[in-house]
Amino acid sequence: MQQILIQSIRPMTTAHLAQTMTLMSLTVEELQQEIDTVLASNPALELVDERRCPTCHRLLTEKGPCPICSAPQNSGLSMDPVVFISPREDFYTSSENQEDYDREDDYSVNEEDLPSYVLRQIGPDLNPKERIIAAYLLTNLDEDGFITVNSLEVAQYFHVPLSTVEGVRRVIQKADPLGVGSVNPKEALLVQIDILSETQDVPELIRKIIEDEMDLLTHRQYNELAHKFNVSIRRIQNCVKYISENLNPFPARSHWGDIRHPGENSTQVYHQPDIIINYLNDKPENPLVVEIVIPLKGTLRINPLFKTALKEADEDKKEEWQNDLEKASLFIKCLQQRNHTIERLVQKVVVLQRPFITKGEKYLKPVTRVQISRELEVHESTISRAVSNKTVQLPNRRIIPLSSFFDRSLNVRSVLREIIGKEDKPMSDAELVNSLSKEGYNVARRTVAKYRAMEGILPAHLRNFSP
DNA sequence: CTATGGCACGGATT
DNA sequence: AATCCGTGCCATAG
Numbered sequence: 305m306q307q308i309l310i311q312s313i314r315p316m317t318t319a320h321l322a323q324t325m326t327l328m329s330l331t332v333e334e335l336q337q338e339i340d341t342v343l344a345s346n347p348a349l350e351l352v353d354e355r356r357c358p359t360c361h362r363l364l365t366e367k368g369p370c371p372i373c374s375a376p377q378n379s380g381l382s383m384d385p386v387v388f389i390s391p392r393e394d395f396y397t398s399s400e401n402q403e404d405y406d407r408e409d410d411y412s413v414n415e416e417d418l419p420s421y422v423l424r425q426i427g428p429d430l431n432p433k434e435r436i437i438a439a440y441l442l443t444n445l446d447e448d449g450f451i452t453v454n455s456l457e458v459a460q461y462f463h464v465p466l467s468t469v470e471g472v473r474r475v476i477q478k479a480d481p482l483g484v485g486s487v488n489p490k491e492a493l494l495v496q497i498d499i500l501s502e503t504q505d506v507p508e509l510i511r512k513i514i515e516d517e518m519d520l521l522t523h524r525q526y527n528e529l530a531h532k533f534n535v536s537i538r539r540i541q542n543c544v545k546y547i548s549e550n551l552n553p554f555p556a557r558s559h560w561g562d563i564r565h566p567g568e569n570s571t572q573v574y575h576q577p578d579i580i581i582n583y584l585n586d587k588p589e590n591p592l593v594v595e596i597v598i599p600l601k602g603t604l605r606i607n608p609l610f611k612t613a614l615k616e617a618d619e620d621k622k623e624e625w626q627n628d629l630e631k632a633s634l635f636i637k638c639l640q641q642r643n644h645t646i647e648r649l650v651q652k653v654v655v656l657q658r659p660f661i662t663k664g665e666k667y668l669k670p671v672t673r674v675q676i677s678r679e680l681e682v683h684e685s686t687i688s689r690a691v692s693n694k695t696v697q698l699p700n701r702r703i704i705p706l707s708s709f710f711d712r713s714l715n716v717r718s719v720l721r722e723i724i725g726k727e728d729k730p731m732s733d734a735e736l737v738n739s740l741s742k743e744g745y746n747v748a749r750r751t752v753a754k755y756r757a758m759e760g761i762l763p764a765h766l767r768n769f770s771p
Numbered sequence: 772c773t774a775t776g777g778c779a780c781g782g783a784t785t
Numbered sequence: 786a787a788t789c790c791g792t793g794c795c796a797t798a799g
Contacts, residue, residue, distance in 0.1 A: 672784065688785050712784090712790075732774060748792050753775060763775060765799080777796080784789070 324638045328645065328689040332578050332597050333450075333488065339604070339639075340452060348625070348632035350607035419443055422479045430475065437462055437472045441485060449484040449492070449554060482552070489553030490518045496551045509533065510543045541760050577697035579650055579706065581661055592661065592699070594654055596646055604639070606632055642690075648680055649690050653709050660709070661698055665718035673710055716745045717755045730764040 330338060343349055419442035423435075430438055437458065444453045455473060459466040476485035482499055483492030493514050497506055517529055530537045578597055584590035606629065614625050653676070659667035673691060677684040694706040708714060723739050724731070731739065733752045740747060747755075753763075761767065 674784075684785070692785090710784095734774080750775090750792055750794095751790090754791080757776085765774075773799090775796105775798085778794090780791105780793090782790090782792105785787085 320634055320638060323634060324641050325689060327638050327642045328686065329692050331693050331695075334693075335598075336446070336452075341454075342632075342635055343604075344454075344457070346628050346632050346635075348606055348610045348628040349604065349635065350610075351604050419445065422476060422481070422484055426475050426479050430472065433462075433464070434468070434472050434475075437464070437469060438476060441469075441473060441476060445484065449481055449486070451485050451487055490514060493518075493547070493551050493553055500551075507543065507546070509535070509539070510546060513540075513543060514547075537757055538760055577703050578694040579646075580697040581654065582697075582699050588662070588699070592654065592658070594650055596643070596650060598643065604636060606636070645680075645682065645686060646690050646694075649676065649687060652676055652679060657709055665714050666722070668709070668711065668715040668718075670712045670715065671710055672712075713755065716740070716747060717759055719743055719745060720752065720755050721759055721761070724761060724767075730767045732764045 327335065327338070343351060419439070422442055423439060426438060440458065440462075441451060441453070444451060446452050451473065455469045456466055459469045462469070473485050477483055477492075477495045478499060483495045486492035486495060494511070497511055497514070500506055512533065513529060517532060530540045533540075580595040580597060582593050582595070584593050610625070610629065614622065614629060617625055653671075654661065656671060657667075657669060660669070673687040674684050677687040680687070691706050691710065695703050696706050696709075697703045720736065720740065723736065723743075727739075733749050733756070736752045737747065737749050740752070756763070
């Protein structure tokens with residue numbers, strides 16, 4: 305049961321299948337939560353801080369047996385980010401240089417010590433007991449400022465009512481990196497809106513969007529949103545702009561996704577990317593470095609102590625523990641498979657869409673998930689799940705959904721924008737159709753209208769010559 | 772009469 | 786099986 309070569313994953317139980325399916329479509333953040341809960345509920349699983357092989361002490365970054373001593377390390381899953389480099393066509397996974405790519409960004413604010421920084425602010429407002437709880441909560445923040453423990457457990461641990469813990473948490477949220485200690489971006493945003501609305505008017509629509517349709521927002525389904533709230537896309541885009549200018553879904557990060565794209569009407573997005581693509585050392589002449597972000601540091605593995613304990617366990621406990629063990633190993637397997645699939649997927653996509661990544665939307669090749677799935681020899685729905693909900697950070701620091709790589713019309717839309725930007729007389733939709741066909745894009749008049757709407761470009765008679 | 776947006780249909784995609 | 790997307794037809798605004 306222990307020899308997990310990636311290839312041997314094929315034959316799997318239905319439980320395995322089901323779990324892989326759910327894991328596959330999760331975001332890093334969601335995955336992190338999932339891992340946390342499993343970790344807390346299943347004693348067979350443990351997270352080792354060490355990234356080294358316990359027997360030979362070699363740095364261990366890849367799944368599979370330890371390369372040096374080939375110790376039976378294979379049940380452990382390294383949770384370090386997967387980094388690989390794309391020189392041109394071929395990839396290799398870099399396990400050696402991996403240290404070099406520790407993300408140096410994002411540590412801009414008073415990074416010395418976020419927990420004590422916050423604690424200092426709120427200390428006076430709390431009684432001693434609450435202060436202890438606060439301190440505990442604050443030590444369990446992740447890099448984004450989100451809480452990583454669940455309040456109920458904390459309450460039990462400290463023998464206080466849940467409401468006390470929640471109360472403390474609420475105080476924390478109002479401290480300086482506004483929204484720290486939230487459980488997710490949504491909560492952080494809501495807290496920020498609460499505070500903001502004390503000093504200025506916040507459009508009700510924004511709150512509603514965040515409250516009810518956070519999903520659509522993070523996935524930037526603006527047309528969908530416009531439809532749901534029965535307002536224009538323009539309106540929604542304004543809201544989004546407001547949100548990205550005034551709110552920060554990741555409290556502990558000072559900025560997320562720079563606004564260094566003045567030319568294009570920047571559709572600002574936030575969200576912790578699942579995949580980060582960058583030039584090596586940020587120099588455009590260098591090859592691309594692709595990093596698949598994986599939550600948690602260290603290695604997730606079956607606790608060896610648990611295994612030995614299992615052998616000597618009482619009969620009645622044995623069954624239950626055995627069960628835990630199987631679940632844990634299943635979980636790890638699924639996780640491995642998830643990572644494996646995503647890695648292969650991203651490799652393919654990066655090679656294919658390199659021009660898009662480096663030169664811009666115009667060069668996006670319209671590719672469907674089906675094509676990729678054929679090339680990778682996996683079921684199309686696997687690709688679907690792997691793609692959905694994930695975001696990618698491009699070298700220019702923009703964060704876009706992974707599904708953009710499969711957008712059938714993005715390139716046309718970008719050419720359309722280009723044309724409209726260049727021509728100084730407002731062209732009617734019909735004329736635009738002509739211009740587009742000259743560029744080699746054949747679309748119907750009606751479709752041009754839709755693209756315009758998607759891009760938030762006004763109709764011809766309302767457009768142009770604003771100053 | 773022309774330019775657009777709305778509704779709805781069919782085929783492709785997921 | 787459900788959803789998305791391009792398109793054609795028609796109503797309406799200018």
